[in-house]
Amino acid sequence: DVKVTQSSRYLVKRTGEKVFLECVQDMDHENMFWYRQDPGLGLRLIYFSYDVKMKEKGDIPEGYSVSREKKERFSLILESASTNQTSMYLCASSWVREGEQYFGPGTRLTVT
């Protein structure tokens, strides 16, 4: 079974803090993704990575950055957290870019 893990299930941070969300997959997938999910807006792609050290912007990259130093690990960074970044953050991985994605359990981030 594919396993995708995320570093925290719940996180509370203050406005202006730098926030790191980590994701690890154990299936040697080439592709990894970061989404946020908000009521009524669905899943929105923030960034994805198709190889180590490679990344591409998704639909809503502003205010976020990513890092992929190892194949199994993909980190999402909020440089200066703001209240409008309060959301559920979901990491996913897949063998091919357009193929089925497997999701981690999600991190519910609250920025106060």
Place this chain on the structure above:
Amino acid sequence: QKEVEQNSGPLSVPEGAIASLNCTYSDRGSQSFFWYRQYSGKSPELIMFIYSNGDKEDGRFTAQLNKASQYVSLLIRDSQPSDSATYLCAGGSGYSTLTFGKGTMLLVSP
């Protein structure tokens, strides 16, 4: 702009009935389609995928694809209260990441 459209619901069905969830997509280049189930507060879980026109059955689930009409559906037979969740449809082409619909909420009443 590639889009995947789903009725947000809720779709309410009684226990034991067939639930029919529908999805349309705008990108004619889409080749692969996926259905995810998402329980409240949880992450999406892949339940089916379909690449070819026609039907694909897996237990109580049947996925249907009609590329000419750009239409994908998921049928759930003998619906159970445990099937109550939001169902996400996603489409993929060979040159881009998956495009997800916003999901349809299904409520199965005992």
